[in-house]
Amino acid sequence: MARLQIRNLEKTYANTFKAVHGINLDVKDGEFMVLVGPSGCAKSTTLRMIAGLESISGGEIVIGDRVVNRLQPGARGIAMVFQNYALYPHMKVRKNLSFGLRLMRTPKAEIERKTAEVARILEIEPLLDRLPKELSGGQAQRVALGRALIKQPEVFLFDEPLSNLDAKLRASMRVRITDLHKRLKAEGLSSTVVYVTHDQTEAMTMGDRICVMKDGHIMQVADPKTLYDKPANAFVAGFIGSPEMNLVEGRLEGARFHLGAQAVTLPAELMARLKPHSGRVTLGIRPQHLGVNEGPGLQAQVVGAEFMGHEVVLHLAVDGVRLVAVLPAADYAGLDHGAMVNLTLDPGMTHVFDETGANISLAQSH
Amino acid sequence: MSNVETRMPLSAVAPAKPMAHSRADRRAEQVQTFVRYALLIAVGFVMLYPLLWLVGASFKTNSEIFGSIGFIPEAPTLDGYRKGWETSTPYTFGRFFWNTFLIILPKTIFTAISCAVVAYGFARFEFPGKKVLFASLIATLLLPNVVTRIPQYILFREMGWLDSYLPLWVPSAFAGDAFFVFMLVQFLRAIPRDMEEAARVDGANSFQTLIYIVVPMLLPALISVALFQFMWTMNDFLGPLIYLSSVESFPVSLALKLSIDTTEAFDWNRILAMSVLALLPALIVFFIAQRYFIEGISAGGVKG
Ligand SMILES: Nc1ncnc2c1ncn2[C@@H]1O[C@H](COP(=O)(O)OP(=O)(O)OP(=O)(O)O)[C@@H](O)[C@H]1O
């Protein structure tokens, strides 16, 4: 059906800049796939190649069981929602919605029926006779969504559709889009989605699976929980999660991790997962998994504390290396600036990355 | 109260009483505004005077025209219009207006179409030799018109197009007016491509995208192009002079000159009356399309 496969996809721009370096991605039928990554990592380029708006320099894109490389955008069975809506400014909402259908010479009655249905689903019925300039951002985005929906495409493509909306509207649109996706899926309609965003909240809350990209390479493709708990490399570890994961460079000798002048023995539970390795490594631990209490651990100095009500964000320094810990407010016993504390690691949630950034602490973890 | 204040020197009032200060200030501002407008109106009047005089004089008798410099006729008469319309040729002025129309209509329409297509090509497509072609387009912009007159004349003579309207409008039908193409390209560059990409995703081909999406967004600019072309063609004297030789195909601009040539006694009121009529189409069209015209010149992009 509407499975999307990307095989060794490459993109070299006219100015010889290579934006995409042979990526492979398999989006299952009905799956909500999120492409996420920092600005300039070629999310849009990839999406636009799927859409047919950008030429393909190498590799293949397969939608259903057709190679679509040479097909025009209109013939690929896709629909796209743009970041700045891209509504046709001179057409009323009604005409905007039905433009594609009218090009295909769909019978009038069918156009009217579909327009009405889409307008009902997206609650834009009262707006049908307005021009795009008479719409608010959220309304315009709903119309843009409707324009994609009305075509019943095999694959929906979204390029940062919510980034022009304010935080509150973004949250409600997020829910609306995921609900819509579930509904299409439940009705057995094609509902494969590729959704580009640089907002990790969007990625984590919306995606069935998430594809993290960096500089035109795919760093990891996994469901949100795996991505969070078992990042394949330091980049993914640092990119997903908020506040950011602490990434501390040091040296591993046996089970001893040397950080500056200090050293800790890594817990046996962690060592059991670890591939044999010694030398320079990066230790990764999320602020939520870093504890401060007595017991064996690293000596750290408190350099700042932000009280957030239900939790406290503690800024720490270990021999000049900055760390962040998030503690429940109850555990926060008025640690003063300058106080010395002992750090403890949650062994199950601590990661070790080698010099290449690969996670070497996943070995026997499943 | 206010009398007293205005008589007081400003410097004495200003620092002590802020209220009085602002009132005196406002008064000074009013005076300034008055002076400014009076000056502008005066200058405007001087600039417009020839035009007013032209209109006024067209209703005068021939003897009165040079008798006074005032522009209000003493005994208004339609004589100039009546006789001028007849002309000294076998044709009425209506014929000449019709001829002008026959040149303007294809020229304006084909200019708009051809320039839109060419500008779309330059602004939205990559093709081999694009840079060179666009550079030569700009180069023709900088080329003085007179340079091409003679080669063009010889060309059209070889094609047997002399004394027809073809040399006057056919070049424009092939986007011969580089200025318009340039203007539309600039306008298009300011419009984001998203709408066109959305149209392609919706299944439109390049041509449908042009017709259904680009042209409507380009409309204000296209109206400006049509208006410019209309006015310039209406006023063109040299072109018809070079290519047209039979009186029956003269446009208005040549016909006006004709009435000066053929009338020994120079019936000025007829000439003036016909000049006024010749002004009217451009004025009427301008006022009808003014809104778009201004929009087009200040070529803004489209809100995303
Ligand atoms: N037309 C182009 N010519 C040359 N390089 C380009 C072109 N378009 C994009 N690039 C480059 O390709 C890379 C990927 O761009 P792309 O727009 O896909 O990034 P992105 O991941 O969508 O970023 P953002 O989150 O900022 O939208 C960037 O380094 C960009 O500079």
Ligand SMILES: [Mg+2]
């Ligand atoms: Mg982008």
